[in-house]
Amino acid sequence: MNPPVPNVLAELAGLLVKNAMPGVPEAERASDLGLSAALLGVAAEMWDRQAHILVEENRAVRALLGEPGEDADLRLSVLQAENDRLRGALVVAHAAAEATGDTARQDAIWAELVAATDRRRLSTAPV
Amino acid sequence: MxxxxxxxxxxxxxxxxxxxxxxxxxxxxxxxxxxxxxxxxxxxxxxxxxxxxxxxxxxxxxxxxxxxxxxxxxxxxxxxxxxxxxxxxxxxxxxxxxxxxxxxxxxxxxEIAGFQASPQVLLSGAYDAVLPKIATRKWTILGEIAKADPAAAGLTSFMDAPPLDACWSRELDHWEALIDRDEAEPLPVTRAAIRWLRANPPPPAQKLSVVHGDYRTGNFLYDEAGDIHGVLDWEMCHLGDPLEDLGWSLQPIWSFGSGRVGGLCTEAEAVAAWEAASGLKADPTALKWWTLFNCVKGQGIWVGSAAAFNSGGNRAPIMIYPAWWLINAQERAMLKVMGKL
The missing domain is CATH 3.30.200.20 (Phosphorylase Kinase; domain 1)
Structure with missing residues (x-):
């Protein structure tokens, strides 16, 4: 999830302080607070599930790439860095499977990509 | 104050x-x-x-x-x-x-005052009776934009006029470069879509058209009778293939989860209104290319908004929301257009 949640929450905290002060034009206050509420709702939805999503996804991609290992450090920043590494390697593997015409491998990668977008899907997402 | x-x-x-x-x-x-x-x-x-x-x-x-x-x-x-x-x-x-x-x-x-632009209001149920009329007006106006002669409109002095067979590559090169620059994490579906687009280029444009660049529900002003009074947000306007705008208007993100294109009607109804107004044809294979391209373009915008926030250039909440809400949804939209979802 990018921008990272901690950075966004820090920004929203500052924004709430600003909007608690007098003199902020009403339309700007309404816009800021409405968007802040929507973002807090997204952050709340991600809070409980994010580590699980990353661990599950990292495991699935490792299996596709034939890599051993498990996530030992469960901090979100560490899981995300490993996820970035693995998904970067998956992009390369997918392109290679297309270049060699390996349709079975392409199908396996597509299946994981569909599953990944399903895991990450927000309840309010338009697709 | x-x-x-x-x-x-x-x-x-x-x-x-x-x-x-x-x-x-x-x-x-x-x-x-x-x-x-x-x-x-x-x-x-x-x-x-x-x-x-x-x-x-x-x-x-x-x-x-x-x-x-x-x-x-x-x-x-x-x-x-x-x-x-x-x-x-x-x-x-x-x-x-x-x-x-x-x-x-x-x-x-x-200011064209007194009308609504919000997609949420339009799709709240209160306007259901006039959605078909708005849909016809929406894609008829887009057809009028496609039909216009850019030179006669005086726009060739301000905008590049690409060759008809280079409209697609010019746009794809532009948006892929922005994704290369701005993506904060790998986007496997987006990268696969870009490879597919390059391997399956569309035919040359039927004509050089004005491309609004962001023609979607939310960027026009409507009323309770189903009329459209203003087309807004032309900041991405350029000259190119007329199917580009049609593809943007049809890309699944702009269904707002309704299952209807633009939240308004079926794809066939939208294309029919566009063809009738523009006098052009929307070849289904070429239109699929432009719809998928517009999914990639959308992704370029969403990752760009995250990059602007992360760099400190703009810390407004409006820069975060598209990135959080739409990057994964945009990959799902690509899967849908490619027949994988």
């Missing part, structure tokens, strides 16, 4: 209205949204020929960093080109490309 921009804006406008006295700006307030330009509405009052006058106007000012980096002159001239045509647009008044007057470049335009 008066907005700090009011006095400066009044001074600027007074310099552009030599016959006016007592020029005053009041009720200036920022309109929500506006991730690529800061948009304000205000009331201009002045005296001319002994008569007191008032007008509701819009100020569009460049922000410190934008969701979409574009030239404001392109947007200004695009609006002007369609003024008085079958494509309803507000009147453009003044363009200022220097930063002295209001810290950033800006333009001032007529």
């Amino acid at each position: 008066a907005h700090p921009l009011e006095g400066r804006l009044a001074a600027y406008i007074a310099g552009r209205m030599p016959l006016a006295t007592g020029v005053a700006v009041t009720d200036l307030e920022r309109i929500s949204g506006g991730a690529s330009r800061e948009t304000y509405r205000f009331r201009l009052a002045w005296t001319e020929g002994g008569e007191a006058r008032q007008r509701k106007l819009i100020l569009r000012r460049d922000p410190p960093a934008s969701l979409i980096d574009t030239e404001r002159r392109v947007e200004f001239e695009a609006y002007r080109a369609f003024r008085g045509s079958a494509v309803p647009v507000p009147e453009m008044l003044w363009l200022e490309e220097a930063s002295e007057a209001l810290d950033h470049p800006f333009f001032v335009a007529e």
